[in-house]
Amino acid sequence: MKKWMIYGANGYTGELIAREAVKRGFSPILAGRSADKIRPLAEELSLAFQAFPLDGQAANSLKDIDLVLHCAGPFEQTSKPMIQACLQAQTHYLDITGEISVFEYTHSQHMYAVEKDIILCSGVGFDVxxxxxxxxxxxxxxxxxxxxxxxxxxxxxxxxxxxxxxxxxxxxxxxxxxxxxxxxxxxxxxxxxxxxxxxxxxxxxxxxxxxxxxxxxxxxxxxxxxxxxxxxxxxxxxxxxxxxxxxxxxxxxxxxxxxxxxxxxxxxxxxxxxxxxxxxxxxxxxxxxxxxxxxxxxxxYDLTVYGALDIVQRLLKEKIDGGYYTPAGLFGSSLVExxxxxxxxxxxxxxxx
Known part of the structure; x- marks a missing residue:
């Protein structure tokens, strides 16, 4: 059974995604920077949780995680350390950002993602x-x-x-x-x-x-x-x-x-x-x-929940060559329909x- 994580599950959108994931029978690991903020939701939904900062040791918390859905903004500050942790741990990376600088940075890591055979895809919500x-x-x-x-x-x-x-x-x-x-x-x-x-x-x-x-x-x-x-x-x-x-x-x-x-x-x-x-x-x-x-x-916000979970589910099932992708680049123009x-x-x- 593949394991995946929602990092930033205590935020507004992260919590919406976590609740819908449970309704669909998924069991994501909830995570964030503060155990006190993550624990109540994890206990309510009967899910495992982790608390760790996005620092140089974050990859250690992703060793057995196949995919991270990153929901902890502001992404201009948090996405780079999480992407680097995912590259080190060989963990697929998704986020729900809409920030241009984040998209450009994620794209810049394409060759590293190819080398590690992982997917990097920013913007798996309404953005974009x-x-x-x-x-x-x-x-x-x-x-x-x-x-x-x-x-x-x-x-x-x-x-x-x-x-x-x-x-x-x-x-x-x-x-x-x-x-x-x-x-x-x-x-x-x-x-x-x-x-x-x-x-x-x-x-x-x-x-x-x-x-x-x-x-x-x-x-x-x-x-x-x-x-x-x-x-x-x-x-x-x-x-x-x-x-x-x-x-x-x-x-x-x-x-x-x-x-x-x-x-x-x-x-x-x-x-x-x-x-x-x-x-x-x-x-x-x-x-x-x-x-x-x-x-x-x-x-x-509902589209962000539906879109993020659709891409998570498909990436956990399908084998796609590692690298940087956009959402439509992964699954075509009909994805939104x-x-x-x-x-x-x-x-x-x-x-x-």
């Missing part, structure tokens, strides 16, 4: 399964695409961990990929109108993980990522550039994160059940042919006049 699958679907529909835009619309609510990740990014710019290279772009400078799936809305470019992952999935050299944003808020984002040194300070971030710990709780079951997500993608080739793909999925709460891709084609 649905958009990554949309990117691959568009590549299949328009193989010669040179431009790719991806985005989503959701009233999903925000967990404490997601809020903390957002705070870590305060004061930074947006990001896109141009001619194959990641480039910063002023927040609020990218704006357009998009129908994500429930009517046309003003939208703004954001530094979403797909500017990293979609390039490795599709090879399309120009990629931007979008969310709905009113014109007034786009203007406010531009003005925030003036205050970015203040927002970027460690003092401000620390104060805000303490507020999150005291006041923010993740969305409840009823809220999640009534707030689906709408995924949109657009690809364009040199001749001006445009393909647009849309799909509706479960709530952001097979998850609970997902519809089917809808594809539209527009030709130049």
């Amino acid at each position: 399964i649905p958009t990554d699958c949309t990117a691959l679907k568009l590549k299949e529909e328009l193989p010669d695409a040179i431009e790719l835009s991806l985005g989503f619309d959701s009233d999903s609510g925000v967990s404490p961990g997601t809020f903390k990740t957002m705070i870590q990014g305060l004061g930074s710019s947006s990001m896109h990929r141009k001619n194959g290279v990641l480039e910063p772009v002023a927040l609020g400078s990218q704006h357009r109108t998009i129908d994500f799936g429930r009517g046309s809305r003003s939208a703004m470019g954001i530094p979403w993980g797909d500017v990293s992952t979609a390039f490795y999935t599709t090879g399309i050299p120009n990629i931007s990522t979008w969310i709905p944003m009113s014109k007034s808020k786009v203007q406010s984002a531009r003005l925030m550039k003036v205050a970015s040194p203040l927002f970027a300070s460690d003092w401000v971030k620390e104060k805000l994160q303490k507020q999150v710990e005291q006041r923010v709780k993740g969305p409840n079951d009823e809220f999640r059940a009534n707030t689906p997500a709408y995924i949109w993608g657009e690809a364009r080739n040199a001749e001006g042919v445009v393909k647009v793909v849309r799909i509706q999925t479960a709530n952001v 097979k998850l609970p709460g997902s519809g089917a891709f809808e594809v539209d084609t527009f030709y130049p006049r």
